[in-house]
Amino acid sequence: MAEGMKKGMKRRDFVKKVALGGASLFVLKDARAVWSYQANNKLNIAFVGAGGRGAALIDEFAKLGENIVALCDVDWNMAAGSFKKFPNAKRYFDFRKMLDDMHNQIDAVVVATADHTHAVASVAAMKLGKHVYCEKPLTYCVWEARVMREVAKQQKVATQMGNQGMGSSGTRQLIEIIRSGAIGHVREVHLWTDRPIWPQGIDRPKDTPPVPQNLDWDLWLGPAPYRPYHPAYHPFRWRGWIDFGTGALGDIGCHAFPLPFLALELGYPTWVQAISSGHNNETYPRWSIVQYEFPARGNLPPVRLTWYDGGQRPSPDLLKDLLKGETIPDNGHLFIGDKGVVFNGRLLPADRFKDYQPPAPTLPRAPQDNHYLEWVQACKTGSSTMSNFEFAGLVTEVVLLGNVALLTGEKIEFDPATMKAKGYPEAERYIRREYRKGWSL
Template structure:
């Protein structure tokens, strides 16, 4: 149901996304260990296989299942039978379903669930699984609304299940280097960060529609698609191919645009390295905001208070081709990546990260990088993003993007889309009470009323 992402970033010099897939598969072949050593109460020992179900198994979901295929793939659910056909063929023994609620109720043997639906179904599918005690790997962003992100993180914490959000860059070597260099004081105290993505464009072309109105045509629903189940909790609207299978990302009812699609990748190392939580305020500007879709381009500014011995931080996000000012430290012969990137501004220097998810960090100018004495590696290296989750399901070990991390990250990003939807301006955020204090009408966009039959 969710389209595979294009790898728009340049490969990390230490580990690439392709390499991660190989690592994930290799790491899943965990050594046989007796149950009493690592299994523990309520856990599956590494020597035994999990029973895994997929919800949304075309596109990105197919790739996610490939990365956990060392386990028993016992059930598959997708509302689009044609799109899921390839995955059905790869796992012929798995039971097939259209409605994940029916699947989870019938297949009692399921231990863990991979959720890769469009964003608007993430929360209801994930919460259903959590309430049934299932471990969950959910694609990014964790949810479509701020309220859902808070609720999902809380439920997972209370249930004690293993979780991982699908921002695979959290497994990159570059992600860890960013954290270690910031902690080492490589650029001093960081007070400002710039992050960007060209989405909804890619290579100069529109990747999915934004800044458009709802289609007037109402063509017939394909016989292989259950449109009512595809809509799930979202308000009813007639079927149109403008929404499926990929372009739902730009529609307010279904997605969260470039900020939700790539901001969740690019800002993850910022949140982890700077120990960010909830912003105190958000300010946004954009091209024309439509009732139905996100704008073609936007700029979002977040303000974070001092925390954990770190100073206040201003975080600036740019999408749709918008870019920050090019730092002189890049040198005369180098331009900013127009696709994805980061600039950390410290009081003793700058760090430039080219590509998505934390690829290729380096201090600038180049001479600064050459002279830098890299600190010892203090963070554990990843065995692979999916493999981390599988091991956590079996042993209770940690994952890099569990819902305690992914929830607040998703909340902050979606608060930016709320600000954009309000037409820009500034929102003051009371995180504890989860409300906008200076513009009460913005609070209606923190969540919405689900259609009958759907609930968290």
């Protein structure tokens, strides 16, 4: 890496506000956030995205007993299974028409589309006063994440980003353990994934096959620049394409970053830089390593967070005296403190922590350890969620700054007040994308 990694020694007790204008962990209860649903005690939920991940979410909320009242998908072939399971739900291609037609019949909206249409659908729903659950990454670009935070705050609706692991008591306990100082002062964090599991480092296809029946390609493109349909993009393969997805970092970063953010009270980084296999302005690199330097926060020292994907991993030397022959798995996290480490949820060295007792809980737990139920409860009562858009939006902004560094090849120093990369105006197009005519937030 261009700059060396540091090991560190200090931290302070958790405080409830993230530094540098960051997010509160929990939103305050407000009358506007309390449900407006029917007297039968069930939410009326509409879904933007009814195939793929959307189909799985429909099943999750149906299991909780909520009303599935509308299903919207630009590809009715993909959505066919959901249509069959819920024949009484109204069907739409265009979420804008669905919201126009049914805004008085909908309490909440779940968004599970490709990354590049998360924000346009979620913001439209929130502006109508609807509670919103949006899959990760929360948005396609940094600016959209800021808008999502602001609109959610203005509208006072219940929100949740779909990083399901944050709903588990085990994750929340791990946050408490790290905060308690069990492994001492932490200056170094490593996060890694086996993604991408879709094509990256490839060029745009040159052939132009016909658009499949029951797919509205123009709606699928949404705010992205126009290009002809090709199965190289849809379904699923879109995540590796720069115009549509956020690559491995966007996909898994919004799962992985909340743990160090909450455990170490991280806010905006001082700088972000990356090395990678390179990109061609079409798809993300085959592999990348991204470093984030976070500043001191009160008595908390600076933290160096390093991200790895595409088969890259932390050096085995970091753990050679602790793992005793174990190999580093394909996915994981590592917090290095001066009294020990946390490695994929384990406290090491094992002999030091064999009698360790976790601290008493300080974070609320999701009802039934259920991430989805946590949001439903928030819709109905005005209670809090762990990954509300204020917090999840901040995390998404920071995660996606890594993509800005990847795509520009520059060391990015981001000013959160102006949302500019200091001294590098060329980064603007990656911080805030231009929308295709007819689309806006």
